[in-house]
Amino acid sequence: METIVGKTAFVDLSTSTVNVVDTPQRLVRDLLGGRGANMAYLYRMLPEGADPLGSENILIFGTGLLTGYPVPNSGRMSISAKSPESGILGDSNMGGFFPAAMKKSGFDRLVITGRADSPVYLFLSNGSVEICDADCYWGLNVPDTQSALEQDLGKGVRSAVIGPAGENLVRFATVMNAKKNAAGRCGMGAVMGSKNLKAVTAAGDVPLEIADRPALTALRKELTQYLHASKIIKIYGKVGTALLYEPANKLGALRTKNSQLNQWSSKLNASELDQHIEGMTACSECSVHCRHVNKYGGEGPDFVSFALLGANAGIDDLAEIIKLNNLCNDLGIDTSSAGTLIPWAMELYQRGIIGDELTEGPLEWGDIKRVRRLLVDISQRRGFGDVLADSSQAISLGKLPPEAADYLISVKNLPQSDPHDPRYIKSFALGVAVSSRGADHLRNRPTLDILRLSEELREKVYGVSTVEDPTVYETKEKVVEFSETIYAVCDCLGICRFVCHGWNSPKLLGYKHFSEMMRLAVGLILSPEQLSEIGGRVIDLERLINQREGITKADDTLPRRYFEDPMPSGHTKGHKIDREEFQKALDRYYHLKGWDDEGNLMPERKTEIQDITKASGTILKR
């Protein structure tokens, strides 16, 4: 039996041509969809050394294999390209309602090349792609663009758009659908801007073919009940990720003032958020409802956004922080990068590494007005905002002095997303160092390590024996490898991380569930073991892409501060990363992955992965 697949559209914006083909069966069998299949196209089609903001970069919108199907939390997709922020593979995952609409418009994937002469948007409907004039939308912010498109194309049409930041090639510009749903990381919005692509819109009204509808309906009900029985899911639905702030703060694991400190004000505790919130909302097919609707016209903030725009910038006014979060979303700016880069600049100013002549006036901790103005200036590439708009690349571009690198909290040039300080949790530190897109927690973060679970529970979560103590390096490579593998499978399927086994509970959805969902939804039969193999395959393919862009073992590391500066207060006081122990853990991780001592795939494995990418049907660019 063949797997049910949709279409893949190749859109060349330079020639205004569209070529639609069936999504290749072998690609689905070997890499599923979403992030995994995107990587096959990125590997095959991206010219080596391509300018991320040049017409030669390729931009891929890829729905997960299960995106849009009636199974729990299947509302996600991946957007991939070479990242203008990090210079390596860029890949960003988003939820909301656009991903399901794109699938229901007939498309699994869009592979976008070239550059339009003037602003355009894509309209996907019933298996066809139309390239449309977007002159009248250019210059609008995110919500205005979405409103105008809906007004012009009809209610129910979903759109993924860029704001001023994307248009102005800010290297950490987002792609937004709805008020807060962002493909936030790696500057995918800037890649859209560089192609003069303002939006991708989808009229998702084509019912999906389902392999076994009655059985899938029953499974959906069963899994929804299973998830709702989890206390973790209930808590998420009540307070979202904001709950993490207080324990992280009390523990002394909160990035504060660019990680010079590790604790901040209790004014940002989840209990304080309630007065600013109207309710909770969700993505399509969601069982969790983790997203806040705030009283200031936006959605959020999640823990990442308010902790980085708050504690990390020395701000403790929650209402103002929420407004900053909303502003970032309106402008199309990644809160993770903004909440790392602005505090970085504040520390550079504090230390006298940069001064008023560059910053155009004081840049002090806690200056809300200054942060607000800076966000707008970043989006317009105006004044000092133009410097920060280049993110970590500002150093190599000569806009900031070389010593600024000593204070940047980034890995592989991507500013760290998670507000947790990894100096205490060694598995988290290793995960941040080896993450394929740079300093990011959504690739492999082993969140449960902090709890010092029993041996029995740890084995239930990770499937292997590990050391309980979060401050010990031994065995933590197993935790990272387990986490990155199952998370990669989630991203290939289009399933939300928050219901993924191991992310926050051993009682959520794992390989067995995924296997059954796939069989009933699209008729693809793969065992849990085969799914795990696919996860490992995706990580290996991403390694190949990054190595082609110059990544080596030396890049699998952490910011200087994490090695040299001990954490200053709280339970974590005195902890930092030991270079020698870290290197040993990295070597063990490579060994576990089957890579050589330098982090290279073995020749036969490299050939195997390359052969799989050929299923994309595209020509390898060199």
Added chain:
Amino acid sequence: MCRDFGARDMEVDFPGDIPDATVTLGELTDRLSIKLTDSEGALLVMVNGKVIPPARAREFRLHGGDHVDLHMIPAGG
């Protein structure tokens, strides 16, 4: 103690006949009907700012004036 989201710090009084004026963390959480560990994981337990591993938490002895934090940590942002 923050028992659940929305709850505020609360003081817990124990009868004066407890030996050495101490109680175990297990006695405290039993009184509050809170499970320190279950099939989904464990609470993050901190006493006076220090983390107590769940395996040792039930028998950990508390003294008058100790501050206990119990946190559910669901995920990563």
